[in-house]
Amino acid sequence: MRDTFADVVAAALDTDPRLALVLADISAGLFTDAARRHPDRVVNLGIREQLMIGVAGGLALTGMRPIAHTFAPFLVERPFEQVKLDLGHQGVGAVLVSSGASYDSPYYGRTHMAPGDVALLDSLPEWTVHVPGHADEVAPLLESALHQEGNVYLRLSERGNAAARPTGPGLQTVRSGSARSTGVAVAVGPMLDRVLAATEDLDVTVAYAATVRPFDREGLNRLVARAGQADVLVVEPYLEGTSAHEVAAALADRRHRQRSLGVRRDTEVRGYGTPADHDRAHGLDTAGIAERARAFFLP
Numbered sequence: 001m002r003d004t005f006a007d008v009v010a011a012a013l014d015t016d017p018r019l020a021l022v023l024a025d026i027s028a029g030l031f032t033d034a035a036r037r038h039p040d041r042v043v044n045l046g047i048r049e050q051l052m053i054g055v056a057g058g059l060a061l062t063g064m065r066p067i068a069h070t071f072a073p074f075l076v077e078r079p080f081e082q083v084k085l086d087l088g089h090q091g092v093g094a095v096l097v098s099s100g101a102s103y104d105s106p107y108y109g110r111t112h113m114a115p116g117d118v119a120l121l122d123s124l125p126e127w128t129v130h131v132p133g134h135a136d137e138v139a140p141l142l143e144s145a146l147h148q149e150g151n152v153y154l155r156l157s158e159r160g161n162a163a164a165r166p167t168g169p170g171l172q173t174v175r176s177g178s179a180r181s182t183g184v185a186v187a188v189g190p191m192l193d194r195v196l197a198a199t200e201d202l203d204v205t206v207a208y209a210a211t212v213r214p215f216d217r218e219g220l221n222r223l224v225a226r227a228g229q230a231d232v233l234v235v236e237p238y239l240e241g242t243s244a245h246e247v248a249a250a251l252a253d254r255r256h257r258q259r260s261l262g263v264r265r266d267t268e269v270r271g272y273g274t275p276a277d278h279d280r281a282h283g284l285d286t287a288g289i290a291e292r293a294r295a296f297f298l299p
Contacts, residue, residue, distance in 0.1 A: 001138050001158070003135075005156060006031060008139050008143060009146075012146055013037070020059050022067065023045065024047055025044060025046055026070040027099070049074040050081075054086050056086070057086030060087070060090075060092035060093060066095070068096050072099065072101065072155065073112060075097075076096070077117065084124060088125070094151060096151070097142070099157075100112055101157035102115040106272050118239070119238070127213055128148070128151070128152045128211070130152070131210060132210050133160050133188075133189040134160045137165065137167045141154060141210065161190060170211075170216040171208065172207060172208045172209075172210075174187075174207065175206040177203050177227060179226075182202065182204055183224075183228075183257075184205045184223045185206050185234075185235065187207070188209050189210055191289075192206075192208050194285065194289055204233075215246035217246065220247065220251070231259075232257070232258045234247060240260045244260050261284065261292060269282070
């Protein structure tokens with residue numbers, strides 16, 4: 001996904017003089033040629049993440065469309081005050097592109113993990129958030145973001161699904177349940193393949209979301225209306241419950257049950273391990289999702 005991001009941005013810098021890329025050392029090597037061609041619009045500030053967002057805000061105030069990129073915890077969590085003030089409060093827009101997801105690189109330790117990034121941005125209004133599940137989904141989402149005016153967060157991961165899915169707005173139905181189905185499972189980005197495998201013996205509709213903000217409330221309502229029961233399971237690759245308030249808002253006029261699966265809130269995994277180890281610890285491997293999906297849909 002990160003290579004696709006670099007290719008798209010490098011090409012876009014050649015054709016759109018309004019674009020500027022702001023880096024904090026991470027991935028700078030991917031933009032060596034682009035920096036040579038556009039030394040005034042590819043800026044590497046070193047490991048100064050707060051400054052990176054401040055510079056992005058300043059560029060946006062001049063009418064440019066800045067792109068800021070680094071690991072998720074250094075892009076959202078560390079400079080959150082600048083994200084809140086220099087972008088949101090100033091009323092300007094930028095494209096923030098992260099890598100590392102929740103725990104793609106656990107060998108770096110807790111400093112490089114950011115399961116709370118989307119929930120943190122959710123505390124600010126009017127953000128668009130994309131969570132692609134395949135490298136081929138990155139280009140259309142990124143190209144759309146480069147031509148928007150508001151704030152966009154593109155969350156890249158080193159892991160994904162076996163095949164790309166449509167990236168249009170709204171929930172995409174991947175597998176339909178019967179008229180007597182027990183509910184709807186919403187899989188976000190890289191979680192889709194695991195959700196499909198975990199629910200293969202359940203009569204549920206499986207929907208896919210590569211764009212989670214704005215959340216497709218109308219689409220979820222339609223899916224629930226067609227299902228036999230108003231039971232909704234949301235499986236997210238970040239902090240569990242991040243989208244629970246969106247489900248509640250979508251189904252505010254309908255009796256429903258909902259369950260959120262994601263990175264656990266009740267514990268912190270302190271071992272380094274591998275991404276697969278962390279999936280198992282949080283119940284986000286296929287077996288863990290299957291166990292909790294069955295308990296929810298077949299109480």
